[in-house]
Structures are given as C-alpha cells and as structure tokens.
Amino acid sequence: MVIRPSEDAPVTSGLFLAEVLAAAGLPAGVVNVVTNDRADAPAVIEALIAHPRVRRCNFTGSTAVGKIVGRLAGEHITPVLLELGGKNPILVLDDADVDQAAEQSAFARFMNSGQICLSVDRIIVDRSIAARFTEKFLEHVAALAKNGPDSPDAIIGPMIHARAAARVAELVSDAVVKGAQIVFDAGPVDGAFHPPTVLTGVTPGMRIHSEEIFGPVAVIYTVDSEEEAIALANDTEYGLSSAVYTENGTRGLMVARRLRHGSVHINSHTIADEPQASVGGVKDSGFGHFGSDWGAEFFTETRWVTVAAPRAGTR
Structure with a gap:
C-alpha cells in the first residue's frame, strides 16, 4: 500500500497512521507514505496511478481532483474508488421532534468546524415548525461557540489553514450581498479561524x-411541504449523505426512498457513520463504496479456478 496524504495534513493523514501500523506489528514495506510539495502534486499523482504495479486506486477529496484521478485511472485501466464532496441535506418534517433535530443538526454542521465530507450543508425545515426549530438550533450553536478557538474546551476551532477560512468567508459575503440574512455571527474571521455563522x-x-461549504457555516431553508423539501434536497450535483426527521417511521422510509444520496439516516444526522457500513455517494459525490465488506472486495481480485477430475488410469 502507498499512501499519498494531503499536503495540508501529511502527518495526521499519512505519517502518523504508518507509525501506528508499524507499532502494531505490520511488517516493514507493507505500508509506505509518499509526501510532496503542493506544486508537485499533479506529477506525483499521475506517476502513482500510471505505475504498472498499482492495481487499485482509492481517492478521498474534492470532486474537482476526483475527476482528474478518475480520468488518469481510466487511461491506465486501473480500478478506482472515489469518495468526493457533498451538499448533504437534513429534512426536518412537520411532525419531527424539534429538540432532537435542532441539537443533532448543530452537531452535524459544526463538528470539526464543518470540515467533514458528511457534514450537513442544507437544513431544510417545514415552515410550520421553522421558527421553533431555528430558536432551538441557535441555542445549540451559541453553546458550541462559547469557548474561543484557543480554549482547550473549544468545539469549533481553526480550519485547516487561512485559505480555507477565507474561501468560506467569500461564500458568506457573496450570499449576504445577494440578499441572505445572517442570524448568528460569532465574530470576525481571524486567520484560519472562521466563526460559527448561520444564514x-x-x-x-x-x-x-450550490458549492460545498466545508466550514462552520449553517444554512437554514424553509419550505411549505414535504414535496418541496425533497425537491430541494435533490437539487444538487452531489449525493453523498442525507437525513430525515419525522416521528412517523413509515413516512421517513418513503421520503428516504426518494432522496438521491448514498446514505439516508432517519431521525439521525448526516455524520451518523458506522464502521461496519460502507460509505459511498452518487452523482458528483463519488464512484463506488468503501468500508466494511464492500470496500474489502474492491481491494481484492475475484478469480475463477477449476480443477478437472483425473481420468481413469491416470494420476
């Protein structure tokens, strides 16, 4: 195995993992880590995929880079598994447990400062409960934001780097200039720290x-019907994870069947991942599934071996 970690996090997503595996007893040479400067990334990625000894390729990252990886893998007939971006929705229907939905939506948006591919990007709420939901949601956001990024108890900390925070600030600024309202703002952007914000x-x-936020900014939409909620949830090029809150399990299943996402969670949030379950998306969120048995199958080869019975009188 060769791991090429992100240039932004080479230790935690590559070198540290290799050290842990080595300490656990994995033989030398089984797991190898290749790091590179950002400017060298295209050449390194192409060299890895093109090498004849590479038999499988798995990429986790942005859709833009995933398309490049997929194209290169196709040129060399290398099987590829892509886990890409998401515009994950949470649908809060008119019969939902508002307290539960508000608390879990806040967690799904702001955990790890929103830098998880499964983080919720669209919170879609029925108008009949929108005011109550928003009030409860903002209470939870305020509680998460009470400790500053320098506090050891901070829930919402700095982003991966200042460029990421600046990009999120541009998304917020663009929305406000075009008419969106900020209903929660915990302060100014400070280097890599973007304050929790709700629009x-x-x-x-x-x-x-339409763009993946990948930062600590929540967007609340209000809709007038279940049909409108489903249409808005599906109105995206992405299809990774989604969630539905309703006290009617049958209704939740009916809605889940109509959502175009790789996973749908009923009365749980979009980050409700399980180690025994596969992860994968549809549309621009990726190709294939990894994790659990499905992922293991991708990294193996199925072959057909036959043994003919010996003929009489022969050995």
Missing part, C-alpha cells in the same frame, strides 16, 4: 447554495 434567505443565485 437564512439563501437562494439558487448564491454560491453557497
């Missing part, structure tokens, strides 16, 4: 409506 009034003409 309403987001429309399709705003970048944040």
Whole structure:
C-alpha cells in the first residue's frame, strides 16, 4: 500500500497512521507514505496511478481532483474508488421532534468546524415548525461557540489553514450581498479561524447554495411541504449523505426512498457513520463504496479456478 496524504495534513493523514501500523506489528514495506510539495502534486499523482504495479486506486477529496484521478485511472485501466464532496441535506418534517433535530443538526454542521465530507450543508425545515426549530438550533450553536478557538474546551476551532477560512468567508459575503440574512455571527474571521455563522434567505443565485461549504457555516431553508423539501434536497450535483426527521417511521422510509444520496439516516444526522457500513455517494459525490465488506472486495481480485477430475488410469 502507498499512501499519498494531503499536503495540508501529511502527518495526521499519512505519517502518523504508518507509525501506528508499524507499532502494531505490520511488517516493514507493507505500508509506505509518499509526501510532496503542493506544486508537485499533479506529477506525483499521475506517476502513482500510471505505475504498472498499482492495481487499485482509492481517492478521498474534492470532486474537482476526483475527476482528474478518475480520468488518469481510466487511461491506465486501473480500478478506482472515489469518495468526493457533498451538499448533504437534513429534512426536518412537520411532525419531527424539534429538540432532537435542532441539537443533532448543530452537531452535524459544526463538528470539526464543518470540515467533514458528511457534514450537513442544507437544513431544510417545514415552515410550520421553522421558527421553533431555528430558536432551538441557535441555542445549540451559541453553546458550541462559547469557548474561543484557543480554549482547550473549544468545539469549533481553526480550519485547516487561512485559505480555507477565507474561501468560506467569500461564500458568506457573496450570499449576504445577494440578499441572505445572517442570524448568528460569532465574530470576525481571524486567520484560519472562521466563526460559527448561520444564514437564512439563501437562494439558487448564491454560491453557497450550490458549492460545498466545508466550514462552520449553517444554512437554514424553509419550505411549505414535504414535496418541496425533497425537491430541494435533490437539487444538487452531489449525493453523498442525507437525513430525515419525522416521528412517523413509515413516512421517513418513503421520503428516504426518494432522496438521491448514498446514505439516508432517519431521525439521525448526516455524520451518523458506522464502521461496519460502507460509505459511498452518487452523482458528483463519488464512484463506488468503501468500508466494511464492500470496500474489502474492491481491494481484492475475484478469480475463477477449476480443477478437472483425473481420468481413469491416470494420476
């Protein structure tokens, strides 16, 4: 195995993992780590995929880079598994447990400062409960934001780097200029730290409506019906994870069947991942599944071996 970690996190996503595996007794040479400067990434990636000894390729990252990896793998007939971005929705229907939905939606948006591919990007709430949900949601966000990024108890800390925080700030600014409203703002951007922010009034003409946020900014949409909620949830090029909150399990299953996402969680949030379950998306969120048995099958080869019975009189 060769791991090429992100240039932004070579220790935690590569070198440290290799050290742990070595300490656990994995023989030398089984897991190898290749790091590189950002400027060298295209050449390194192409060299790895093109090498004849590489028999499988798994990429986790942005859809833009995933398309490049997929193209290169196709050129060399190398099987590839892609786990890419998401525009994950949470649908809060009119019969939902508002307290539960608000608390778990806040967790799904702001955990790890929103830097998880499964983080919720769209919180879609039925108008009949929107005011109550928003009030409860903002209470949870305020509680998460009470400790600053320098506090050891901080829940919402700095992003991976200042460039990431600046990009998220651009999404917010674009939305506000075009008419969105900020209903929660914990302060100014400070280097790599983007404060927790909540927006309403987001429309399709705003970048944040269609682009993956990947940061601590929540967007709440209000809809008038279940049909409108489903349509908005599916109105995206991505299809990774989604969630539905309703006190009617049958209704939740009916809605789940109509959502175009690799996973749908009923009365649980979009980050409700399980180690025994496979992860994968549809549309621009990726190709194939990894994790659990499905992922193991991708990294093995199925062959057909036959043994003919010996003929009489022969050995």
